[in-house]
Amino acid sequence: MKSFEKYFLEKNYARVEELGDKLAEIDPLIDWEVFRPIIREMYDNHTERGGRPNNDEIVMMKMLVLQSWYGLSDPELERQANDRISFHKFLGFPERIPDRSTVWAFRERLIDTGKDERIWEELQRQINAKGLKIKEGVIQDATFITADPGHKKVEEPRGPTAKTRRNKDGEWTKKNGKSHYGYKLHSKMDIDHQLIREIETTPASMHDSQIDLTQPGEVNYRDRGYFGAPCKGYNATMDRGIRSHPLNIRQKMRNQRITHKRAPGERPYAVIKNIFNSGHVKVTTTLRTHTKNIFTCFCYNLLQLNTIKQKNTT
Known part of the structure; x- marks a missing residue:
């Protein structure tokens, strides 16, 4: 993204930040980059469905988090991700927002490869690494x-x-x-x-x-x-x-x-x-319902991690 465009978006987002942005609170709670190689493995193959994704792996994953957090359909997710500045900020101001078909295909690929379960396992690993063990x-x-x-x-x-x-x-x-x-x-x-x-x-x-x-x-x-x-x-x-x-x-x-x-x-x-x-x-x-449940429970855990963080700082 051009520096001027990013500056303009950051300036517009500043007002939203003043009013309070829950997405900005949960974004730093986990290390998103660790999920990148897990997702990237889905595309490192030589089948007819192979090839590298057209969109950033973390952007795609965060799209599913947004979808679960706000209970959005694929078309509504596409519309709001293009419209809401807080969504843009959470996604890292990408140059292109994935469309509904790309979101659907990404979710299906997660199911086919079992990477949705790996994403859940990595979240649990990060939770335990914070000392939040059972x-x-x-x-x-x-x-x-x-x-x-x-x-x-x-x-x-x-x-x-x-x-x-x-x-x-x-x-x-x-x-x-x-x-x-x-x-x-x-x-x-x-x-x-x-x-x-x-x-x-x-x-x-x-x-x-x-x-x-x-x-x-x-x-x-x-x-x-x-x-x-x-x-x-x-x-x-x-x-x-x-x-x-x-x-x-x-x-x-x-x-x-x-x-x-x-x-x-x-x-x-x-x-x-x-x-x-x-x-x-x-x-x-x-299987599709299970993947939906994984990301919904993923969001719940982010919400609870934020609650724990706020309790520890008061």
């Missing part, structure tokens, strides 16, 4: 990520051959008498710093108890829905009364202690759905 325990839970079922009948199979544009992998399920269609986001959050450490995405019909995200040695606090389910770590799952065997006073007191520990576990889902507007997806497969 000590006290973790909270595992799940929430529905809804999707549009389309016009296909419930009993008709979906999968890769489904012709509906709306969804191929989503499934119906019921909870507390209410029907949900789409997926589940399973997550593990640490109690110490309230950061999301691991996630998994499944169709909505998958029972919570079928997913265990804990590691050996971790204390895992879980609600009654996981009662009887195996756990690789220390099993701190709430007890549930069964027929002819109601909970005794000791079990009730234990459940109260676990409930107190688990209380912060609802915050990530509140942020994801109410702030990032990511409780509903329009993508059509579990």
